[in-house]
Amino acid sequence: MTDPPVVRVDGRALTCADVASVASGAARAELDDSAVSRAEQSWQLAGDLASRRHVYGRTTGVGANRDEPVPPEAAGEHGLRLLRSHAGGGGDPLPPEHVRAMLVIRLNQLATGRSGAHPRLLTALAHALADGALPLVHRFGGIGTGDLTALAETGLALAGERPWQAGELPPIRIDSSDALAFMSSNAATLAEAALVCVELNRLLRASHGVAALSYVALDGSPEAYATPVHEARPHPGQVECAAEIRRLLGMHGVAKPGSRLQDPYGLRAFPQVQGPALDTRRYLEQVLEIEINASAENPMVSVEVGNVFHHAHFHTAYVALALDQVRAALHSVAELSAARLGDLVEPSFTGLPPFLASGPAGSSGVMILEYLAHDTLAQLRQAALPVTLGTAVVSRGMEDHASFSTQAARQTTAAAAAYRQVLACELVAAVRALRMRRAELLDIPARGVLELASEQLSDDLADRSLTEDVRRAAALLPRLADL
8 A cells, every 4th residue: 555645835835736635635744844944933033023022912912902912921821811712613613624624724824934933833733634633623703814713723722722523632832922823824714715626626627528418419519619719719718618628529620510500508608608617716726825825924924034024914805706706607607507407308409308208208307407406506696695795893993804705615615516416417417318319429538428427327217216316426527527
């Protein structure tokens, strides 16, 4: 048995794919030695500066208590008091995968060497990841200006004051200089966002294969995917989508006329609707990979200039807006998937019986799939509502704006789950239509999509429950992404 690949955590090059690999257990995180050295220098400088001037959260309170100095005799307990007072999360515990993603992101941010936290916090997080120790962290408590509750609960678990969800580590000391430096991050929000960003990449790539099968089942026109068409308005995602459909369907040379003068939008406008989803997901990934390699702690300790800076890197407007955009784009893509499903049950488009039924008159075939698809599409529509239209004023008016990126990440996870169901419904119907047509695809990539789906989906065309078919189709989508 081979060891899993190593993800080097150095504060500079962590990717969303790395986060997902560590979170799933497919890779293991290893802290770079240089990160510990940087953290040591930052910690020493922060201590020196705090002995000569007030530093927020170290020698003062936080939030509206920013001007309240901490008496020297109380400094030893100040850090633990901050953690205890902020560890007020609620709701269900975060899933283990989410917690592991949070730990590796927070470790990577601390590895940049600008938090001023003691190096033992880095080594403790690295040991937690290596040993499978997961703190018990609750879901609710963040509004996009720092995951204070989640990280306070994590800090107290490291200090031995709160329980672990799995495993445990020997307690470490938390000093007055460590608490805010550790909490000052959106690592839990970024963890969920990174995981769903990777999931959306898989789903959107798989959707090309599903749409290609529907195209064949519906006798689509190749004109809508012709290279000259997309060269005339070359949005990157649109061009990418059209090229991928051409690849899957083996389209070469001059496009031939289709069986219809114009196809319905589900086929004809797929590149124009899928394109924005591909582009916004890519932009989301770019934003997240800046954030997970960023020095977001407030205050920020700069060894390079020998100073400490108070700032607002805790505000995640970039993340919230990118998540809002990708959900809106995903909703449009899901609408087209539901539209193609509607076309697949229509005899005038397929030449097959209504609802792809096979049996006595009045058989319902896959009629129920439209209900399931539109139910989950309605869920996606609700999840797609922008969180950035709201805000919050907290801490006695001192913190008077919030991005709600935490809620945006949560809603994007829900949107991805809903889209997975819609796409699965289309896949079940497309495979059934091709079976009823006894279609034998030429040696093109779409043939591999059909063969893989046919292996997993029942060939029983009688009226029956389709629950298991949809479940299998949804589970199959990640494999389709790689064909």
